[in-house]
Amino acid sequence: MQTSELTREAAAPGKRRVFSGIQPSGEVQLGNYLGAIKGWVERQEDKTNFFCLVDLHAITVYQEPEELRRQTRSLAAILFAAGLDPDKSTVFIQSHVPAHAEACWILNCVTPMGWLERMTQFKDKSANQERVSAGLLDYPVLMAGDILLYDTHEVPVGEDQRQHVELARDIAERFNRVYGETFVVPEAVIAEAGARVMGLNDPTAKMSKSFSHIRGHAVGVLDEPKEIERSFKRAVTDSGNEITFSDDPERAGVNNLLGIYKVITGRSSSQVEGDFVDARGYGDLKARVAEVVIEELAPIQKRYHEIMDDVGELDRLLARGAEHAASVSTPKMDEVKEKVGFTLPRS
Ligand code: ATP
Numbered sequence: 463m464q465t466s467e468l469t470r471e472a473a474a475p476g477k478r479r480v481f482s483g484i485q486p487s488g489e490v491q492l493g494n495y496l497g498a499i500k501g502w503v504e505r506q507e508d509k510t511n512f513f514c515l516v517d518l519h520a521i522t523v524y525q526e527p528e529e530l531r532r533q534t535r536s537l538a539a540i541l542f543a544a545g546l547d548p549d550k551s552t553v554f555i556q557s558h559v560p561a562h563a564e565a566c567w568i569l570n571c572v573t574p575m576g577w578l579e580r581m582t583q584f585k586d587k588s589a590n591q592e593r594v595s596a597g598l599l600d601y602p603v604l605m606a607g608d609i610l611l612y613d614t615h616e617v618p619v620g621e622d623q624r625q626h627v628e629l630a631r632d633i634a635e636r637f638n639r640v641y642g643e644t645f646v647v648p649e650a651v652i653a654e655a656g657a658r659v660m661g662l663n664d665p666t667a668k669m670s671k672s673f674s675h676i677r678g679h680a681v682g683v684l685d686e687p688k689e690i691e692r693s694f695k696r697a698v699t700d701s702g703n704e705i706t707f708s709d710d711p712e713r714a715g716v717n718n719l720l721g722i723y724k725v726i727t728g729r730s731s732s733q734v735e736g737d738f739v740d741a742r743g744y745g746d747l748k749a750r751v752a753e754v755v756i757e758e759l760a761p762i763q764k765r766y767h768e769i770m771d772d773v774g775e776l777d778r779l780l781a782r783g784a785e786h787a788a789s790v791s792t793p794k795m796d797e798v799k800e801k802v803g804f805t806l807p808r809s
């Protein structure tokens with residue numbers, strides 16, 4: 463498809479525009495898949511979709527350079543293997559499109575520091591760290607730029623990103639007030655099931671890529687079946703034997719396992735509880751949850767390896783994605799520059 467045609471398509475009236483991002487900052491874990499990627503794949507029809515591998519965000523905490531490069535490619539392969547279709551979704555790497563860093567700078571200048579210091583993710587990630595980069599504080603402004611550059615309506619994310627999307631809304635509204643109507647004010651789309659998958663070793667903390675190296679914490683999307691079984695077998699539960707959904711923090715482990723089963727099978731809460739009335743204790747529950755997870759991930763893993771066998775094609779898809787993303791965000795950036803009073807270079 464020609465770029466101009468793609469640009470028109472992106473601006474198609476009536477089509478909802480979707481933008482989301484994921485960091486190439488570690489091995490993709492089950493929470494990323496269930497809270498974000500699975501929903502992106504299922505909802506990609508009839509919308510204009512942009513999915514961004516946010517490497518600029520990833521380096522807000524140090525990443526070993528070779529590992530970052532490897533993980534970026536691997537993440538792209540996982541996204542395509544999970545079912546993102548390059549003809550329906552623009553998948554691209556953030557640093558390939560300079561408008562993202564540029565938007566961040568301009569939006570920085572309308573964002574009060576206090577808004578950033580209040581972000582819970584910043585407080586969590588900076589706690590107990592000797593040195594905190596300015597990038598970590600600025601992280602949500604870069605994210606706001608990502609979203610606003612594409613006139614995004616919907617931002618499908620896990621629960622942990624709700625506050626950042628709210629901030630993007632506040633920044634858009636403030637910019638529009640100061641410089642005139644420029645940005646669409648986006649909305650977070652957070653699925654009820656899967657929005658917060660908890661760590662298997664500690665069901666009170668969200669499963670996170672950055673803790674993938676901690677034994678028993680996460681299930682990797684690329685983990686072997688045996689490893690997945692082992693991770694679930696070790697999952698922390700309680701000393702009871704009741705297999706029902708519950709808000710009781712004491713029973714968070716069982717609740718998490720049932721939640722994982724629910725989002726994968728697409729069954730209702732009462733159907734899920736019904737599925738386990740005959741279960742012989744938590745051991746049985748863990749084995750059955752592991753089984754549905756293994757089944758869900760098997761075809762993705764198979765496609766992943768096929769894609770990684772031809773990285774040339776993968777790189778071509780990413781280049782095509784970046785070209786399309788730039789064809790939408792560069793004119794938007796020009797509009798922003800114009801609004802704030804910059805002179806545009808003559809072409
Ligand atoms: P990091 O540990 O590096 O912060 P992360 O595992 O939190 O990484 P991100 O790349 O920050 O992953 O997030 C990608 C998407 O996955 C986001 O939409 C985020 O909300 C979602 N997500 C991350 N962890 C979970 C989880 N445990 N449950 C549900 N969704 C999640």
Ligand code: LTN
Nearest residue numbers: 481482483484516605608609617
């Ligand atoms: N901060 C997000 C990743 C991200 C993102 C975005 C998500 C960066 N830019 C734009 C949605 C829209 C996270 O998942 N940790």
